[in-house]
Amino acid sequence: MEQDYQTKTTLQDQKSIILFNAFKNGDISAFSKLYDLHVGMLYNYGYRLTNDAELLKDCIQDVFIKIYNKRTELEAVQNIKSYLIISLKNKLCDESRKRIHLSDVAVEELDAISSDNVENNYLAAEKEKQNNEFISHMLTKLSPRQRKAIELYYIEERKYEEICELLQMNYQSVRNLIHRGMLKLRSCAC
Numbered sequence: 621m622e623q624d625y626q627t628k629t630t631l632q633d634q635k636s637i638i639l640f641n642a643f644k645n646g647d648i649s650a651f652s653k654l655y656d657l658h659v660g661m662l663y664n665y666g667y668r669l670t671n672d673a674e675l676l677k678d679c680i681q682d683v684f685i686k687i688y689n690k691r692t693e694l695e696a697v698q699n700i701k702s703y704l705i706i707s708l709k710n711k712l713c714d715e716s717r718k719r720i721h722l723s724d725v726a727v728e729e730l731d732a733i734s735s736d737n738v739e740n741n742y743l744a745a746e747k748e749k750q751n752n753e754f755i756s757h758m759l760t761k762l763s764p765r766q767r768k769a770i771e772l773y774y775i776e777e778r779k780y781e782e783i784c785e786l787l788q789m790n791y792q793s794v795r796n797l798i799h800r801g802m803l804k805l806r807s808c809a810c
Contacts, residue, residue, distance in 0.1 A: 632657070633701065636657060636658070636700035639653050651688060654700070658704050662708050680708060765787070765797060766797055769797045769798050769801060770801045773798055780795065
């Protein structure tokens with residue numbers, strides 16, 4: 621599953637590079653496709669930096685407007701996703717500085733947002749999402765009864781006695797079911 625995720629990411633990155641290069645060469649529809657491909661990811665990332673949805677939408681639009689206007693000056697970008705994330709982060713920081721400068725609120729009263737924490741949280745959330753997808757994929761390889769027993773024991777953290785009652789099985793049968801399910805998961809994961 622991890623390899624499938626990496627393949628999907630690689631294909632998306634390759635598609636982004638193709639669209640970006642086509643856009644730089646004058647294909648305006650490629651710009652629209654590039655926007656559609658990344659706007660959701662940028663919004664999710666930006667929402668971790670600010671909960672001002674209107675500011676975030678404006679900044680995302682500004683990032684793409686700047687890319688559109690500067691397309692002839694842009695050099696070869698190898699990682700479009702990172703380029704867009706950094707551009708959005710910089711734009712949000714610039715807008716925050718402008719607002720602080722124009723605000724009547726003292727600097728000491730403002731809550732500072734650490735970009736390191738936001739990036740780490742984003743990466744952790746992505747990793748957790750990837751792990752959850754992998755676990756879900758692996759659980760589909762089990763029989764329905766094995767899957768239910770393993771979910772009850774490992775995910776819901778129920779005791780064997782409770783699982784016996786829920787599945788209407790004896791204690792040793794439940795232990796054997798979970799053991800065989802784990803063996804199957806291990807063999808599929810390798």
